[in-house]
Amino acid sequence: MGRDMTGDAFESIVAAHHGEIHRYLVRATLRPGDADDLSQETFVRAYKAYRALPPDANVRAWLFTIATNLSRNHFRAEGRRRRAMAMAAAGATEQGPSWPEGEAIANQASARIDRLVSALPFKQRVAFTMRKVHELDYDSIGQSLECSAESARAHVFQALRKIRQGLDDLDGVHMER
Amino acid sequence: MKEIPTCREVERDLVAVAAGEAGAAASEGVERHVAICRECREELGRYRVLEGMVTDLRRAPMPGADPTLARAELESKLADIRSRLVSYGIFPSPLGRILIARSELGVSMVRYIDSEAAARAHMAHLAGDEDIVEDPAMVEALYRELLDYLEARNTHLRWPLDLRWAGSAFQRRVLEATTQLPYGAVASYGGIAKRIGAPESVRAVAQALRHNPLPIVIPCHRVIGSTGDLTGYAGTRIGLKQQLLTLEGVPVGGHAHRIDRNHMYVLVDPYTEYCVPSCGSISTMPLARLTLFGSRERAEAVGLSPCSSCRPDLHPLSA
Numbered sequence: 001m002g003r004d005m006t007g008d009a010f011e012s013i014v015a016a017h018h019g020e021i022h023r024y025l026v027r028a029t030l031r032p033g034d035a036d037d038l039s040q041e042t043f044v045r046a047y048k049a050y051r052a053l054p055p056d057a058n059v060r061a062w063l064f065t066i067a068t069n070l071s072r073n074h075f076r077a078e079g080r081r082r083r084a085m086a087m088a089a090a091g092a093t094e095q096g097p098s099w100p101e102g103e104a105i106a107n108q109a110s111a112r113i114d115r116l117v118s119a120l121p122f123k124q125r126v127a128f129t130m131r132k133v134h135e136l137d138y139d140s141i142g143q144s145l146e147c148s149a150e151s152a153r154a155h156v157f158q159a160l161r162k163i164r165q166g167l168d169d170l171d172g173v174h175m176e177r
Numbered sequence: 178m179k180e181i182p183t184c185r186e187v188e189r190d191l192v193a194v195a196a197g198e199a200g201a202a203a204s205e206g207v208e209r210h211v212a213i214c215r216e217c218r219e220e221l222g223r224y225r226v227l228e229g230m231v232t233d234l235r236r237a238p239m240p241g242a243d244p245t246l247a248r249a250e251l252e253s254k255l256a257d258i259r260s261r262l263v264s265y266g267i268f269p270s271p272l273g274r275i276l277i278a279r280s281e282l283g284v285s286m287v288r289y290i291d292s293e294a295a296a297r298a299h300m301a302h303l304a305g306d307e308d309i310v311e312d313p314a315m316v317e318a319l320y321r322e323l324l325d326y327l328e329a330r331n332t333h334l335r336w337p338l339d340l341r342w343a344g345s346a347f348q349r350r351v352l353e354a355t356t357q358l359p360y361g362a363v364a365s366y367g368g369i370a371k372r373i374g375a376p377e378s379v380r381a382v383a384q385a386l387r388h389n390p391l392p393i394v395i396p397c398h399r400v401i402g403s404t405g406d407l408t409g410y411a412g413t414r415i416g417l418k419q420q421l422l423t424l425e426g427v428p429v430g431g432h433a434h435r436i437d438r439n440h441m442y443v444l445v446d447p448y449t450e451y452c453v454p455s456c457g458s459i460s461t462m463p464l465a466r467l468t469l470f471g472s473r474e475r476a477e478a479v480g481l482s483p484c485s486s487c488r489p490d491l492h493p494l495s496a
Contacts, residue, residue, distance in 0.1 A: 010255070018251065022244035036247035043251050047258060051312055109230040110237035132231045157192045164227050
């Protein structure tokens with residue numbers, strides 16, 4: 001079964017999801033500039049493949065899969081993963097050069113969490129982001145990462161443990177309730 | 178009484194419980210454990226605080242992450258891709274297998290085909306700047322309308338045209354003049370040449386129509402030789418030309434592939450009344466000045482009125 005390709009149908013998909021996919025890609029790639037490029041590429045690929053998509057497909061989860069694959073390949077190609085790892089090893093308190101933060105929000109909890117998220121390995125980082133920020137189910141996350149829902153969950157939990165540990169390290173003390 | 182799980186045993190479940198994703202058994206184990214273990218109770222508390230902070234990420238602004246520019250660039254990329262996309266399908270019809278192609282601008286090709294493989298190879302060969310894909314669903318609606326037309330349920334194909342495969346400006350002028358020929362009427366190649374202001378270019382007109390990328394839609398089957406001969410159509414498919422004209426109520430002599438102007442109502446350029454062929458000096462006029470109609474209904478359907486001297490309404494041609 002084919003899809004309406006007259007433009008309107010896909011227009012509404014772009015309108016509904018581009019902002020969200022872009023936000024996701026900022027976290028997945030760690031660079032807003034890369035998110036600009038890859039968010040465009042995500043929707044260009046989606047547009048080309050859209051006609052073959054079954055009518056009952058979960059379009060949103062499918063877009064996340066495309067975006068995840070693109071950012072994974074992007075990391076491999078750019079060798080940025082190693083740099084990100086190096087950054088993580090140097091200490092999560094180091095602020096990444098491409099991760100601009102205004103004074104006003106530097107101390108906000110969400111900015112601290114984001115800094116810790118950026119130091120996570122790729123799979124944990126994107127699994128965490130898809131689950132906790134974008135609230136995708138584990139089946140969809142597993143599809144994006146080419147693993148089982150159970151493994152996807154393990155990635156998210158592992159990310160949570162590391163972030164919790166990271167918060168302790170940032171504060172120098174255990175968090176108080 | 179059940180044993181209380183150890184710190185090590187509940188460690189994995191603490192995160193799940195804090196995230197609200199633990200099963201009943203795990204939840205119960207954690208609950209029983211933290212009731213007696215202060216350290217794990219605090220750990221669970223920290224995970225719960227973390228869950229709250231993480232939830233805030235959904236609403237927090239993202240520094241440096243403005244999608245506006247990327248979105249605008251994306252829209253223009255998609256517009257570019259869309260303009261290059263041509264979809265086609267191959268369908269059965271009363272005239273044999275037909276290929277129909279369209280873009281976002283309109284229908285871009287109608288082609289009679291003998292071999293599907295050859296037709297696909299032709300489309301692949303055509304792909305230059307275009308992104309040509311076989312996608313019958315995209316042209317299905319056009320096909321349905323075309324079937325209605327070929328089975329006489331519809332006399333108009335009011336489709337937007339995409340003339341990307343019409344070669345020259347001259348050919349476009351010929352094709353545009355040809356689209357003006359009404360259903361159930363015929364004119365000559367010389368007549369089309371006159372209409373585009375190039376009365377000497379009769380052969381060039383015939384050549385341009387030979388390469389009509391949109392037969393049926395651009396009704397080159399309504400263009401005939403100066404003697405009334407059907408001459409040619411889509412290569413050697415003159416039988417299809419006869420079939421299309423017969424469908425429209427134009428009488429075509431059986432084996433001769435010829436239209437007898439003495440059996441047609443006549444419009445003389447540039448008048449708005451139609452006549453019987455014996456009216457005045459019509460019988461001596463070159464076909465290039467005339468448009469012939471198979472029936473009064475067809476002439477009147479385009480707004481012509483009966484000639485006030487020969488009165489085709491009172492003295493119609495015998496069928």
